[in-house]
Amino acid sequence: ELCPTIKNILLLDSEGKRIAVKYYSDDWPTNAAKEAFEKAVFTKTQKTNARTEAEITMFDNYIVVYKFVQDLHFFVTGGENENEIILATVLQGFFDAVGLLLRGTEDKKEALENLDLILLCLDEIVDGGIILETDANVIAGKVDSHSMDAGAPLSEQTITQALATAREHLTRSLLK
Amino acid sequence: MGLRRMVYVIIKELSPSADEVIIVTSSLMKDMTSKTDMYRANAIRVLCRITDGTLLTQIERYLKQAIVDKNPVVASAALVSGIHLLQTNPEIVKRWSNEVQEAVQSRAALVQFHALALLHQIRQNDRLAVNKLVSSLTRGSVRSPLAQCLLIRYTSQVIRESTNDTQTGDRPFYDFLEGCLRHKAEMVIFEAARAITELNGVTSRELTPAITVLQLFLSSSKPVLRFAAVRTLNKVAMSHPTAVTNCNIDMESLISDQNRSIATLAITTLLKTGNESSVDRLMKQITNFMSDIADEFKIVVVDAIRSLCLKFPLKHRSLMNFLSNILREEGGFEYKKAIVDSIVILIRDIPEAKESGLLHLCEFIEDCEFTYLSTQILHFLGIEGPKTSDPSKYIRYIYNRVHLENATVRAGAVSTLAKFGAMVDGLKPRIFVLLRRCLFDNDDEVRDRATLYLNTLGGDGAVVETDEGVKEFLFGSLDVPLVNLENSLKNYDPSEKAFDINSVPKDVKIQPLAEKKATSKKPTGLGAPPPGPPSTVDAYEKLLSSIPEFASFGKLFKSSAPVELTEAETEYAVNVVKHIFDGHVVFQYNCSNTIPEQLLENVTVIVDASEAEEFAEVYSKPLRQLPYDSPGQTFVAFEKPEGVSAVGKFSNMLRFIVKEVDPSTGEVEDDGVEDEYQLEDLELVAADYMLKVGVSNFRNAWESMGVDFEHVDEYGLGPRDSLAEAVNAVINLLGMQPCEGTEVVPPNSRSHTCLLSGVYIGNVKVLVRLQFGLDGPKDVAMKLAVRSEDETVSDAIHEIVASG
Numbered sequence: 001e002l003c004p005t006i007k008n009i010l011l012l013d014s015e016g017k018r019i020a021v022k023y024y025s026d027d028w029p030t031n032a033a034k035e036a037f038e039k040a041v042f043t044k045t046q047k048t049n050a051r052t053e054a055e056i057t058m059f060d061n062y063i064v065v066y067k068f069v070q071d072l073h074f075f076v077t078g079g080e081n082e083n084e085i086i087l088a089t090v091l092q093g094f095f096d097a098v099g100l101l102l103r104g105t106e107d108k109k110e111a112l113e114n115l116d117l118i119l120l121c122l123d124e125i126v127d128g129g130i131i132l133e134t135d136a137n138v139i140a141g142k143v144d145s146h147s148m149d150a151g152a153p154l155s156e157q158t159i160t161q162a163l164a165t166a167r168e169h170l171t172r173s174l175l176k
Numbered sequence: 177m178g179l180r181r182m183v184y185v186i187i188k189e190l191s192p193s194a195d196e197v198i199i200v201t202s203s204l205m206k207d208m209t210s211k212t213d214m215y216r217a218n219a220i221r222v223l224c225r226i227t228d229g230t231l232l233t234q235i236e237r238y239l240k241q242a243i244v245d246k247n248p249v250v251a252s253a254a255l256v257s258g259i260h261l262l263q264t265n266p267e268i269v270k271r272w273s274n275e276v277q278e279a280v281q282s283r284a285a286l287v288q289f290h291a292l293a294l295l296h297q298i299r300q301n302d303r304l305a306v307n308k309l310v311s312s313l314t315r316g317s318v319r320s321p322l323a324q325c326l327l328i329r330y331t332s333q334v335i336r337e338s339t340n341d342t343q344t345g346d347r348p349f350y351d352f353l354e355g356c357l358r359h360k361a362e363m364v365i366f367e368a369a370r371a372i373t374e375l376n377g378v379t380s381r382e383l384t385p386a387i388t389v390l391q392l393f394l395s396s397s398k399p400v401l402r403f404a405a406v407r408t409l410n411k412v413a414m415s416h417p418t419a420v421t422n423c424n425i426d427m428e429s430l431i432s433d434q435n436r437s438i439a440t441l442a443i444t445t446l447l448k449t450g451n452e453s454s455v456d457r458l459m460k461q462i463t464n465f466m467s468d469i470a471d472e473f474k475i476v477v478v479d480a481i482r483s484l485c486l487k488f489p490l491k492h493r494s495l496m497n498f499l500s501n502i503l504r505e506e507g508g509f510e511y512k513k514a515i516v517d518s519i520v521i522l523i524r525d526i527p528e529a530k531e532s533g534l535l536h537l538c539e540f541i542e543d544c545e546f547t548y549l550s551t552q553i554l555h556f557l558g559i560e561g562p563k564t565s566d567p568s569k570y571i572r573y574i575y576n577r578v579h580l581e582n583a584t585v586r587a588g589a590v591s592t593l594a595k596f597g598a599m600v601d602g603l604k605p606r607i608f609v610l611l612r613r614c615l616f617d618n619d620d621e622v623r624d625r626a627t628l629y630l631n632t633l634g635g636d637g638a639v640v641e642t643d644e645g646v647k648e649f650l651f652g653s654l655d656v657p658l659v660n661l662e663n664s665l666k667n668y669d670p671s672e673k674a675f676d677i678n679s680v681p682k683d684v685k686i687q688p689l690a691e692k693k694a695t696s697k698k699p700t701g702l703g704a705p706p707p708g709p710p711s712t713v714d715a716y717e718k719l720l721s722s723i724p725e726f727a728s729f730g731k732l733f734k735s736s737a738p739v740e741l742t743e744a745e746t747e748y749a750v751n752v753v754k755h756i757f758d759g760h761v762v763f764q765y766n767c768s769n770t771i772p773e774q775l776l777e778n779v780t781v782i783v784d785a786s787e788a789e790e791f792a793e794v795y796s797k798p799l800r801q802l803p804y805d806s807p808g809q810t811f812v813a814f815e816k817p818e819g820v821s822a823v824g825k826f827s828n829m830l831r832f833i834v835k836e837v838d839p840s841t842g843e844v845e846d847d848g849v850e851d852e853y854q855l856e857d858l859e860l861v862a863a864d865y866m867l868k869v870g871v872s873n874f875r876n877a878w879e880s881m882g883v884d885f886e887h888v889d890e891y892g893l894g895p896r897d898s899l900a901e902a903v904n905a906v907i908n909l910l911g912m913q914p915c916e917g918t919e920v921v922p923p924n925s926r927s928h929t930c931l932l933s934g935v936y937i938g939n940v941k942v943l944v945r946l947q948f949g950l951d952g953p954k955d956v957a958m959k960l961a962v963r964s965e966d967e968t969v970s971d972a973i974h975e976i977v978a979s980g
Binding site for chain 1: 181182183185188200214221225249252253256257259260286290293296297321322325326329330333362363366367370397398399400401403404407434435437
């Protein structure tokens with residue numbers, strides 16, 4: 001198909017371990033395959049300096065654009081015939097949106113504490129491989145609008161607590 | 177609430193089926209009509225992920241409304257979901273065409289993008305609809321760079337499919353693409369530039385603006401832009417190296433780019449576009465560069481250097497030195513193997529490079545850590561060394577291996593020594609001495625081989641001519657495929673009867689010539705060419721050369737496309753591929769048996785060549801068995817006068833023994849009946865001797881061909897249906913490749929010039945310029961100008977037209 005497609009978006013830490021990842025393609029069917037890919041892409045880009053400008057590399061017939069800040073490593077992967085600049089635009093959108101959501105403190109600790117925001121953010125950028133939005137302000141806006149609700153803003157709760165609350169919600173509505 | 181959103185995300189992640197979440201769906205459906213836009217949008221996305229056909233029809237109404245919703249987030253959500261749903265429920269999504277069409281006109285940038293993507297997917301099988309869509313949007317306003325990129329891709333698709341129709345002379349929509357090169361957004365500029373470089377049969381004139389823009393990207397501060405540009409230019413350099421030479425200066429500065437992928441691409445591009453004088457300078461730059469990059473990049477560079485050397489054979493000395501130097505440095509097995517393979521190819525294809533190349537290889541094996549490479553080189557030395565002017569100088573290197581290496585290499589060295597002894601009579605005495613010393617080796621294989629060769633070479637080391645049989649033994653190849661031999665040996669039961677090599681089936685199972693899917697995982701590396709048309713030529717060559725009787729025919733010039741010799745739906749389906757060699761033609765009949773109750777044996781084709789006097793049948797290879805649903809091949813070879821493009825008509829009859837088969841048990845009757853089956857005639861025409869090879873710049877090629885063997889003449893083609901029909905008829909008659917889109921005749925024109933190029937048998941390049949004119953209402957007149965490297969060929973072309 002001719003529509004620009006994203007294969008995966010990864011957010012890894014400075015040792016290559018996962019913080020938040022989302023795959024949109026069947027090229028990596030098992031978890032083992034995914035982790036192998038993450039390890040490979042991390043090792044390949046480890047020594048490069050991708051802090052001022054987004055960098056780009058190609059391996060295994062995939063194009064990977066990436067950017068680093070502090071101990072966060074952002075990656076976006078596309079097929080070998082994809083328009084590299086479109087991939088870079090998606091990367092920039094993700095990168096800047098996370099920056100906005102973490103309110104300037106862009107490091108691993110802050111990211112883990114706001115994992116839910118980052119997951120929502122990923123959800124608002126790409127849907128099933130198709131690009132939904134590339135403007136960081138719009139993305140962050142869509143994510144933020146959910147946490148500005150009654151009750152403790154989500155950024156104060158950890159993901160497990162959020163899930164617990166969600167489960168409670170669901171059961172309550174089932175019993176209605 | 178953010179919690180609700182998280183639940184949505186989790187539901188999507190778990191992707192339960194619709195019946196599992198029936199409880200949740202009602203809640204989601206409520207959300208779909210909620211006042212809060214974000215809920216609507218996301219509920220839609222979740223529902224569409226978990227829905228099935230029935231649920232989908234229930235919510236269809238809401239989805240159609242959502243597509244044209246004021247809120248762009250909602251609209252996009254519905255459209256994107258539609259794109260996904262098109263895979264599973266296409267009939268339902270197609271009903272939304274009108275709403276999607278409306279959404280394409282939306283002022284919201286991304287809504288237009290999503291709507292365009294969905295609309296194109298809905299309409300993609302209707303070429304006319306896609307054409308209309310593209311036409312209207314290229315004139316209208318496109319509001320986001322992403323939508324513009326999509327439009328460029330669709331436009332390219334339309335251009336690709338329209339060259340088959342007779343449209344306007346200038347490529348349609350080219351102006352649109354060229355205009356996009358001046359767009360604000362870099363992604364659009366790049367997409368347009370790339371699209372132009374990928375146009376079918378693109379001319380230098382069309383390429384220029386695209387390359388200018390890519391050249392600017394080369395000096396951008398953003399690695400992504402530099403990479404995208406250099407990768408595209410690298411691909412262009414493969415087909416239009418001259419178009420890229422303007423960028424050479426920028427490329428050279430990229431050799432030192434921080435990003436090693438960019439640097440490697442730059443180097444390989446320079447290697448493709450470089451001319452002979454720049455080779456030395458390039459080599460110097462590359463030597464410094466090689467130590468910086470990883471093995472996988474080095475292999476790419478090595479391949480590019482090999483291609484460069486084949487292009488400029490006079491430079492073999494410096495390029496071969498370079499390869500030999502890097503061979504001696506540190507490196508992994510794959511890397512060194514690539515270098516050795518390249519040196520071997522250069523030795524084979526450039527005769528002047530043979531001596532130095534062989535010496536380089538000898539020096540390498542003195543210090544090689546990889547047994548595989550040493551044995552491969554020794555084997556190669558055994559074949560090529562004896563043919564050189566002074567084979568003795570290699571003996572020392574080979575014999576040293578016998579002393580110093582492991583058993584495998586020693587055994588290989590012994591075989592090589594034997595080959596030298598067999599081919600070079602003068603060396604026989606020395607070889608005998610050396611082989612006798614090998615009889616005391618530690619390893620059995622080495623001793624066995626030494627004994628074997630001493631005996632087969634025979635005599636007592638006198639300088640005598642080696643027996644032909646011995647040479648055949650040493651150098652000949654096995655008559656049977658190794659796989660079959662292995663299987664037969666496994667099945668052989670040791671008994672009184674000795675193993676009979678003649679019982680090994682000689683038939684090779686032909687692999688279906690399927691095109692490699694673009695999603696295959698085989699790494700192609702950075703500088704590899706994009707997957708071209710399926711390499712049927714290679715497959716045919718392999719097939720034909722595996723049949724010993726055809727091995728002496730030489731290089732395969734051309735294989736035609738399969739021609740059906742039976743109608744559809746017949747009991748036996750046969751098509752034929754015509755293989756053209758210099759002095760022979762081979763007809764490969766591909767046969768299929770569609771009757772489950774029959775097994776055909778000893779299938780041959782009886783060919784009546786009475787209407788093809790210049791041909792004499794030399795060999796017919798029968799197909800031993802043709803069971804149901806398992807296609808097979810039978811071959812008939814004819815000799816023809818060399819260098820002459822003889823034509824003729826051949827009538828064919830399929831002859832076989834048919835045996836009844838019980839389809840349920842698969843048992844075959846013992847007795848068979850001889851039968852025959854008439855096939856259609858096949859014709860060998862002049863166009864069969866012509867290879868379609870295009871040229872990118874016809875005028876340059878025409879000028880450089882020169883007028884020495886030019887032949888010009890005029891013909892009246894008589895009344896024709898249309899000018900276009902006449903043009904097509906001549907193109908098909910000659911079988912040559914139309915250049916620069918000149919096969920397309922503008923409607924309502926009274927005259928047309930068509931440019932053709934090709935390669936004729938004997939490897940003669942031919943260029944043809946046809947000028948057509950309408951003479952009166954229906955009569956077509958034609959002026960044919962032929963330029964080629966051989967006078968007889970130019971005349972032959974005219975012959976073809978005169979008699980066609």
